[in-house]
Amino acid sequence: MHFEYTIKEGDFVNAGAASSSVKKALKQLNLSSAVIKRVVVALYEAEVNAIAHAYGGTIYVDIDSERILMKVADRGPGIPDLDLAMQEGYSTARPEVRDMGFGAGMGLPNMKKNVDKLVVHTKVGEGTTVEMEVNFVE
Amino acid sequence: MTIKEIIGVLDGNIRCGESHLNDEITKAFSSDLMSDVLTLKDCPLLLTGLCNVQTIRTCEMANLQVIVFVRHKKVTPEMIELAEENDMVLIECEYSMFKTSGILYMKGLEPLY
Numbered sequence: 001m002h003f004e005y006t007i008k009e010g011d012f013v014n015a016g017a018a019s020s021s022v023k024k025a026l027k028q029l030n031l032s033s034a035v036i037k038r039v040v041v042a043l044y045e046a047e048v049n050a051i052a053h054a055y056g057g058t059i060y061v062d063i064d065s066e067r068i069l070m071k072v073a074d075r076g077p078g079i080p081d082l083d084l085a086m087q088e089g090y091s092t093a094r095p096e097v098r099d100m101g102f103g104a105g106m107g108l109p110n111m112k113k114n115v116d117k118l119v120v121h122t123k124v125g126e127g128t129t130v131e132m133e134v135n136f137v138e
Numbered sequence: 139m140t141i142k143e144i145i146g147v148l149d150g151n152i153r154c155g156e157s158h159l160n161d162e163i164t165k166a167f168s169s170d171l172m173s174d175v176l177t178l179k180d181c182p183l184l185l186t187g188l189c190n191v192q193t194i195r196t197c198e199m200a201n202l203q204v205i206v207f208v209r210h211k212k213v214t215p216e217m218i219e220l221a222e223e224n225d226m227v228l229i230e231c232e233y234s235m236f237k238t239s240g241i242l243y244m245k246g247l248e249p250l251y
Contacts, residue, residue, distance in 0.1 A: 037201055
């Protein structure tokens, strides 16, 4: 299965719509609730990050019988110091992101905790691509 | 405690999910930070003062079924619509987060950690 979702800058009202859609698709596959939760928590954090920090982008999701691959590609400012961004508690979020209950510097760390593989490509002034993989079989 | 009992001790107002009034709840978590909520394992009840659509979305992702909004917060029709899609229970409560947590703790609800 392949899905694509468009992310619009600052579209906080719809933040999570893509993750919700993926959750519904995964439920149809009879996966364990623990695996589904790992996938959707990671994707939701990435989705919120892209809406909060970038100027728009696309989420690509590929699901087969063994794993799910998720790619969240944005056009945005990029991440100047990725090591710093991976540290829990470091955040550059704007006040409206904090008003949503995010922006505490836990997005990337939460993604890392929930996926089997996380790769972040980022270039200042161009954007960031987060690639995540979760295996369905332990 | 049942959800009905929780509403009673908090003098709360249920806004959706009435069919779950007799469901049993044993644990709860209090937070306004949604990234913390996303780290929880097996928690059925959230107490929060963060009252917007993202609260509902976050609980959908984290598998939390019951949300008590403290500090006089009022849920919106959009929040109810999304909660009903996900079979959630939304409760409004006039008390502070501290008082709400204290009452439920004294009544026997357990913390996650």
